[in-house]
Amino acid sequence: MQQVRKAIFPVGGLGTRFLPATKALPKEMLTVVDKPLIQYAVEEAADAGIEEFIFVTGRNKSAIEDHFDHSVELEATLAAKGKTQALDMVQQMMRNPGSVIYVRQQEPAGLGHAVWCARHLAQSEPVAVLLADDLILGTGCLGEMISAYNGGNMVAVMDVPQNETASYGIVTPGADDGRIVEVNGLVEKPSPKDAPSNIAVVGRYIIEPGVFTHLDRQEQGAGGEIQLTDSLARQIGEVPFSGLRFSGERFDCGSKIGFLQANIAFALQRDELGQHLKSWLTERVK
Numbered sequence: 001m002q003q004v005r006k007a008i009f010p011v012g013g014l015g016t017r018f019l020p021a022t023k024a025l026p027k028e029m030l031t032v033v034d035k036p037l038i039q040y041a042v043e044e045a046a047d048a049g050i051e052e053f054i055f056v057t058g059r060n061k062s063a064i065e066d067h068f069d070h071s072v073e074l075e076a077t078l079a080a081k082g083k084t085q086a087l088d089m090v091q092q093m094m095r096n097p098g099s100v101i102y103v104r105q106q107e108p109a110g111l112g113h114a115v116w117c118a119r120h121l122a123q124s125e126p127v128a129v130l131l132a133d134d135l136i137l138g139t140g141c142l143g144e145m146i147s148a149y150n151g152g153n154m155v156a157v158m159d160v161p162q163n164e165t166a167s168y169g170i171v172t173p174g175a176d177d178g179r180i181v182e183v184n185g186l187v188e189k190p191s192p193k194d195a196p197s198n199i200a201v202v203g204r205y206i207i208e209p210g211v212f213t214h215l216d217r218q219e220q221g222a223g224g225e226i227q228l229t230d231s232l233a234r235q236i237g238e239v240p241f242s243g244l245r246f247s248g249e250r251f252d253c254g255s256k257i258g259f260l261q262a263n264i265a266f267a268l269q270r271d272e273l274g275q276h277l278k279s280w281l282t283e284r285v286k
């Protein structure tokens with residue numbers, strides 16, 4: 001079985017739910033505590049052993065490219081002022097030269113379309129896909145998936161309240177041992193009454209190269225968009241497909257409430273902030 005060495009980060013979305021913050025700022029650059037969402041996703045991928053980082057960007061996303069490049073003036077200033085800790089931090093987040101690749105999605109035509117835009121870079125290997133909006137606190141989700149990966153397609157899954165199925169890709173489960181669930185069907189954003197289960201896809205995938213053959217057809221699905229879910233569903237029966245219930249806690253940073261919760265949860269975990277924030281929150285909500 002081939003190793004998972006590459007990851008695709010679709011970052012071309014407009015982020016309209018966070019206007020006006022995202023008018024000029026890419027939504028992936030919104031910060032949880034002091035780190036942009038996209039950096040959490042890149043670090044999760046690097047910790048999972050990913051060597052090539054493929055960003056599918058769009059117009060107005062140059063802040064992401066700058067974030068993962070040297071900032072010569074900043075580094076010189078930090079060095080001159082002896083701020084070695086800050087300097088180490090900005091230098092350590094750099095990836096190996098040539099390992100960060102950008103490709104433009106010319107129109108926001110859906111997640112499947114974004115992933116398809118990276119088809120020539122993915123080539124004939126299994127590749128991870130990470131949605132930075134889905135921020136996961138705890139053990140690296142992609143790392144857990146790669147450890148459990150046995151070929152074919154794999155998605156991270158979680159059980160959601162039945163009335164939320166219309167926000168997710170939803171699985172028709174087969175064999176389910178509580179952690180790994182066989183995916184016998186997958187449908188994008190079904191209404192609660194049509195949903196085959198309440199097992200939802202979270203934004204972490206390992207996809208095998210055959211997915212691109214299906215994406216090539218450019219068929220529109222839910223919401224008039226080209227859905228990754230649909231191409232994965234078409235491969236059922238052709239290749240193994242499983243869902244992994246990961247051990248971390250997921251925050252939907254594409255929604256305001258999820259983003260606020262993530263900020264609080266991540267800050268509570270930080271040595272220098274946690275205790276102070278906890279006392280303040282306790283007083284505040286009294």
Ligand code: G1P
Pocket residue numbers: 111131134167168169170188189200201202203227228229254
């Ligand atoms: C995307 C996928 C959906 C998945 C979700 C997870 O939807 O299309 O299947 O469940 O991410 O966050 P989006 O939230 O981008 O509309």
